Amino acid sequence: MSKIKCNHCHLEFEENIMIKENDLNFCCKGCQGVYHLLKNDGLDSFYEKLGNKTIAPPIELNNDDISKFDSLNFLDNYVSATNEGFSQIDLIIEGIHCAACIWLNEKILYDTKGIVEANINFTTNKARIIWDDEKLKLSEIILKIRSIGYNAYAYDSSVADVQASKAKRDYFIRMMVAVVCSMNIMMLSVAKYTGFFTGISKEVKDMIHIGEFLLSTPVLFYSGWIFFKGAYYGLKNRMINMDFLVATGATSTYIYSLFILFGAKGESYFDSVSMIITFVLVGKYLEVIGKKSAIDTLDKIKSTLPLEAVVIKDNQRKVVALNSLNIGDIIEIKAGEKVPVDGKIVFGSGSFDESTLTGESIPIYKKVNDTVYSGTINIDSLVQFEVTKSFKNSTFSSIVALLEDSLNSKPAIQTKAAEISKGFSITILSLAFATFVVWYFFGLDLGFDYEGTDTFERSFIVAVSVVVIACPCALALATPMASLIGISELAKKGLLFKEAKFIETLASANCVVFDKTGTLTKGELSVVKARFLDENIYKIQLLYSLLNASKHPVSISIKKYLESKYENLEIKNLQNVKNIEAKGMSAIYKNIEDKEFEIIGGNVELLREFEINYKFDSSKTVYLFAINKKVIATFELEDKIKDDAKEIIEYLQNKNIDVVMLTGDNEQVASKIAKELNIKKYFAKQTPVSKANFIKELKKENKIVVMVGDGVNDSVALTNSDVAVAMGSSADISLAVSDIVLLNSTLKSLKEAFEISNKTYKYIKQNLSLSIIYNIVTIPLAMAGYVIPLIAALSMSLSSLMVVLNSLRIKMK
Template sequence: MKRDQRCFHCGLPVTGITACEQEIAGEKQSFCCTGCMTVCQVIHESGLDDFYNRLNYQNAEVPPPEMPVELEQYDLPEVQKDFVRSLADGRKQAHLLIEGIHCAACVWLIEHGLKEMVGIEFAEVNLAHQRLNVRWNSDELALSEIMHRLAKLGYAAAPFNPEAAEGSLQRRNRSLLFRMAFAGFGVMNIMWISIALYAGAFSGIDSEHKQFFHWISLFIATPVLIYSGWPFFRAAMLGLKQARLTMDLPIAIGSFATWAYSCWITFHTSGEVYFDTVVTFLFVILIGRYLEGLSKRNASSAALRLMELQPRLATRILPEGEERISVRKLIVGDHVLVGPGEKIPADGVVLHGESYIDESMLTGESRPLRKEIGASVVAGSMNVDGSLTLEVGSTGADTALARIVTLVEEAQGSKAEVQRIADRIVPWFVAATIGLAFITFIYWLRSDFDTALLAAVSVLIITCPCALGLATPMGIAVGVGAGARRGVLIRHGQALETLSSITHVVFDKTGTLTEGQMKVVQTHLNNNFTHDELIDFAAAIEGKSRHPLASAIVAELKGKQLPCEGFLSESGLGVSGIVKNRRIVIGNQRMMQRENISVPDQIKDQQFQIEQKMGVAVLVAVDGEVAGLIHVQDKVRDEARALIQSLSEQGIGITMLTGDSIQAAHALKNSLGQMQVVAEVLPEDKEAEIRRLQEIGEKVLMIGDGVNDAPALARADVSMAMGSGMDVSMACADIVLVSSDLSRVGFAMHLSQKTLSTIKQNIGISLAYNLILVPAAMAALVTPVFAAIAMPISSLLVIGNAILIRSRVGKRRVADMVDSSLKLPVQV
């Protein structure tokens, strides 16, 4: 083999005893090791040869990492609970750290290599963080198979750990701090040399001493350029390899050009050197980058603060006594003791004791909530006073806190449409920067090379697309974090942008405008049935349903629940089944009509009176004859009336959708205020109503419970779900109200308006900065050091303005987003 031959896969030189050859696509290729050869064979056999067209493999840096072993351990539920999220229908989602990613070609290979696997629904790689977000069907595919596939493609995968990621962020900041300190040390020393040279220029200095100082400056500046400037050079080179113009490219060109020119002057012993300029502006830029990194972390630290809510230890109760263990060792069904002042270690149910629980960091609700036996509690909330014994229901990634953290992380990393536009502008911005610097250099070169060089470098440094690139993501990150702290979980940035332009709000009734906690008020009987018999028959059927009405009827059951056969649910109508060999039909008037069951006049009268009071009349028929009706009552949310009036005053259209009768819907309308009412609708009818509003030009916000409203939520421009259905809500809604507090609808709309306004201000700051200072730099009125100071200031201004979103929305309490004087409790 030739010594200069390179590996076909990774691009390293083919030397040593590990070198080998293999025929690929009819041509013999050389490889540096069997690992590269094996991976290349897999890529070729999988039909992914386009990887090498994208790779430009000579730029690759290292061969594939060592193949992982014992991947089957990641299929164990106790291992997956820390980093795998279970979704509906056997689907799972995980974030994996990928070792061996070098460039965009690697991203392409991983995404396409996984998407061809049966069971993979979604695979997306974040190149900057070397992280894979993958969603798959666990009934068709095991996680270990995904990781084996990645290994065959040449990449090692490991579970993503937020704590490890935070440690990595701290290491990067520490590295930046070291580089900044090294540059600062260089500045302190080179300044003495510069002072000597400037003083000598006025008092007279012989050429030998001047040359001596030039060489000392060279020896100081060169290590600073290599070590402190490496992050800029590395980012610029990676961008060029991927045919992208990055924000670090102008800095790299400017600093290297100034250093190279100063080296040329040093070697030729004539002219002025600018090593001090190189060292100083690198030092200043690193200060700006470090402060910018701290500001970014502070601005988008909502997920980190949520993670800090998770306690590290728990007191598990065993037959032989109590033990303190890591929360990672808890399993579903364990009993744990939580004392006063301790955090709840896992989601669960109270078995013994009663106490007040502070859930403010999760829900935004400032008042502690009383929890008694049977009440649900969530991990991360604080036990205020009493001692509680809990049965663990969910641990690790399955807890509500873990799901919220994941939601916030994904939202803060998402892109709104305005950001996508900015991202497309940035490369052209960089190209324009280089072009303007070149024009500046050519223009001033006619008079003086030194002036031309310094002016061009000033243009390269001061023309900063960083602020433009940060304008939107910082606004989105702060807005999402501000919402999370107040119990408003925003799934992606686009939702914030669209919410600010909503013209029509559509509400579901049950569980949204009302609390959805139905209670049986009384029964009205027909023929010879008793109250207990009517409830027994109804509860036997409703026990298999998850509707709020069903829960109310089952809760009324006094004795043992009767067995039911042939259960059938008709969405928007009712349910039916066989109990004690008798056919039971339960539902509304339309259900009875469909079953050809006649409703007696006296029952119709009772039904009309109940619906006039905004109650719900549930008809119960036994063997084709109406046995009676059950009067079920709900309670309107305290904030509903104030919210409806506030939206009306803003000129926003309002519609209420409900499957209840027209009489009940209009009774609620009369209580809450002016709105359009669409009653007796099925789930698919709700979706059709949303579509009708969109066709006439409305931008629609749909607010529902996230279960029966799923089609309508999916159709709306922005969807908002109440936190009562957390699992389903997170899956189908753009925004989730964790505490189910309707006043947070007003807060979310106010937050979206402030966030979008701040993003526009940030873009304006970035453009104004460049419009003012770039012409000054081109006119040689700005030095490179001043440019280095001004550039990070523009980014810090953008970050600082984004952080102000918190105070802008914080000036008005959540409860004040609607007029609190209008909050009148309304009983339904």
């Protein structure tokens, strides 16, 4: 029975199931319906864009589930509000096969009244849709997509995580197959090339060819399948990409080697096939790891918040999921717990650690009517607050959303090798084809003796020589080889570069933005001045005992100071220990004679509360200790500047690189640090969002921005920078989103990062130049027939060796 093509999906089907309509043929009612829909809406130009390509027939769906898209639970979980007041959702559109599918979906969505924006990513099929919910329901958008033969469902990060894990596993298996086979092929190649110069029997050579064939075949068709797939989709979208060049070069060499294997005169190049696939596949695997890391980062950030909150209603406490919290609910949090959503205190008071948001190293005292922010930690007391923002719109959730956008939209830096390779691919393939045509039709015989070969084989050998000699191995190695050596040198200095591309970006940077706390400063309070009015060791032990009962950063710092100054400090048994929020502590001590001592330790306000009038003026953090209303000791603390901070600032300024400091601390502290380090541009009281916006503005001024930070509050700014640098002691989230990690947490290593990156980038440019000159000289020789494939392969290897040797100069001081 004959087969015919459907006028919509272009798939062939049996004539007996055809739906005939005038001169039109459809394989099903779904295709017929979509065809007329597009005709009626004036979208039939879709078929011109589709060309001869085929698509899947419309998905048969039951619309009984459509009401769920308008349910409050679904909208709360997946729909967010834009700054303009519109609704926004991320959808995965199922059934997309090509650019024409993208065009059709975007076109029909934009033509739908109420749609403000519809952007679909061809690689991921992820669509971001913004609409006016007063004019259009989400269910109507889903029905519109379904009406043209596609399906849509809400993007879920857990689904994305599964897909990313699957892709990582698949790439790893393919890469390991390629590596194992290539290593064995290279062992056989050593024997083959040695025999070329010293002599080898035909039987042995044939056995080597068979062994290389058996090993290279799974590399090409299993490990290299992703390049064939990438080349296919590139061609479908009228692009000649690097995948196409890799697939063509490897396949041509493989086909020629098959000729040799089955009796043609010459040498096989199965080893080249294997190495081309293996080298490029390793790079692809690193990209997949980067995508998986981004998803893991978001999951890690989200996991730092509690999943539930304690809500007080009608004098009863009930545990409620964060998504179910409503504005106006009263939430209770105990000491040590995280604030789940933004709110206003209605009962109690206490100190809150806001370092995750502002970078401020000192806890902030909050009382009734003060605002508390999600992600901050209640340090010392029970507090109740009224919810003022939903979970989705709270401060920490907003930071997560910004971070997700930054990770998804951050463009990959294109290296010069990749830019050159785009045109290089088309040029080499065109030259190889032209060479074959000229040799085949004009029978040129300018080079080596091809006696015994027919016209086709001779032409094919010369054309393959052009592809092999111009194979972009040297060009492809130019950047990664220098980068690999550069990265190994950086690692010796305690520097971890997550991707080689950041070497080039760091070398080109013209602006460095520093966080203050934990980056330019040590990130912990230290005693800078201590005064003992009565240094009786017995009284010092009472102070030490009081400090031991507190987890406040000030208490911990003074405790460390006492331990370094005195030996064998003894902890006394204190009674009635009280924590006075944001002021200090008090306790009672009774000695063996049952004599009672009232001891207090804290700030000046605490002493006033206990009717102790003691004047103490200082711009630093102050801690006073008193026994029976008499001050025994005073301490002044501050966050000290790192020893190597001034050196890195001077180095950058001498290189004409702009230096900026952003901090969540107050103006007084920021001004003092900036003055000591000679930083002319600094900005105090910065939030995570304002830091990120500042980075964005710098990039609009064509600045290549390096951001150096260490806290969760820096994570959004780090992802918006061109290069994100984190200290080895940074928060896990900062390490996850960073591009470079200073493992030893010293700023001296940042200076070394700039020095080695500049040196490496210099040799990358030299390698690129050497590769281009090599191709300019050797390609014409191969086209003229003066280079047989064996010499072409050796020449290609020589060019690669030249690149490697030049890159090794990075190690030289």
